[in-house]
Amino acid sequence: MLNPVQTIIAKELRSYFVSPVVYVIGAIFLAMVGLLAYSTVASASNQALRLMQIQNTYAQLNLNELLFRPLFRSMNLILIIVIPLLTMRLFAEERKLRTFELLLTSPIGVNEIVSGKYMSVLIIYSGMLSLTALIPLTLAAYATFDWRPIYLGYVALLLQGGLMLGIGLFASALTENQIIAAFLSFGMILALWMVGALSTAIGDTSLGHLLSYISFTEHFERLIRGLLNLKDILYYLSGMALMWFAAHQVVDSYRWK
Template identity: 40%
Template sequence: MKQSLWIAKRELNAFFQSPIFYVVTTVFLALYSWMFYSLLALFGAQSFQAPQFQQMGQILNVNQFVIEPSLANMSVILLFIIPLITMRALAEEKKNKTFPLLLSSPVHMREIIAGKFLGCLCVVAVMLLLSSYSVIFILFMGSPEIGPILSGYLGILLMAACYISLGIFASSLTDNQIIAAVISFGFILFMWIIGWAAQSAGPELGELLNYISLVSHMESFLQGVIDSSDVAYYLSFIAFGLFLTYRVVESRRWS
């Protein structure tokens, strides 16, 4: 575990010393801020019509109308952003001809992959922490429910970890960072849209497709419910992605 933490620290230093982190974080915050502002402005306009909504049996709730859709939008933004973070994880090692040294090092390959994963996850965690200014703003302006906010951020972090595991797997397949980013985006997008075919499929296949989809397990988190089955799904997904990476790297060791 010490070796994994050391590699994670090395990855973090590399990110913070690279312009990629600052460019990606700026784009992420700019897109999220615009979406948050749009939802907040819409909520403000609807607040003036609150009596009409009450007559229709609807109650304006800042969690439901601002925070929940903001976090849902964040998960979409990360779908585009995370492949840019993970593309260098192993592809850069191959491009710089340091991959053979990595394979022959005394550090176990599982620890190397875990370190790469933790490094990328910490980078995303920093980005999520920076985005929490929106929650602080709403806490000052209103009185939202804290539970759904915390569970929503936990769900986003778990989903981002799934993205990262797929991104590192894609990075292990090639020595070209651009190709790694494109493959990673394709994998992640596929796991997003796989549930779209559930309605046209049979009941059993449709239920399976819904379960496999990354999106379907996010809904309960956004509503303030932490379901153990959803947590188990995300953790299993992460483990499977890292296992695939391990198998690819191990096959290169003996090729």
């Protein structure tokens, strides 16, 4: 017997996989990551060659710094485009097709609906992300590198994706138009990213610190450097909880309109 959240998750996964959405998004994501990984590896080996010519010795290169960090940063960028496409249908489609009336007149709570939907996209995203683990696993056969920043990089990508999915979930609850939902989440994620750039411009003031805390850039950067800080993990988890709550409030407010 499935509980209500599991029922919603099962239905969402079914809907994602019977439509081409997941396949298209997954293919785009994996193709882009694969291409970036290839070009990063290529540029890393170029750099190694040049160093060898200059120093005329075999240089011990730090692959984590040269390869994985730029790759994780690029993956983060790809997520900004991919995640809104994944989450746009979550609530928008239900409202458009009026299936929301069924959910809201069934003995199931708004928190269960929102949690079920959030978890379903988290599962799909985790699946997509785990496929990219082939990249470090393949490279491990040819090179040696420190695994800790790789593990933490994946933790960072998982949390980063989770936060973006939460933003997408919230944006999808705001409108019944999927395209608008996608642009809204894209805009919100981009804004959160730019806040980080602004904080570097402002510099070492209390406002600068606040802005850099709000933006994900610094938290993400610390994790992919292999630094595990509780406050970075807390940043992501609280952001995800906040987005869940915001989506919940919006869905709950439908009945008052």
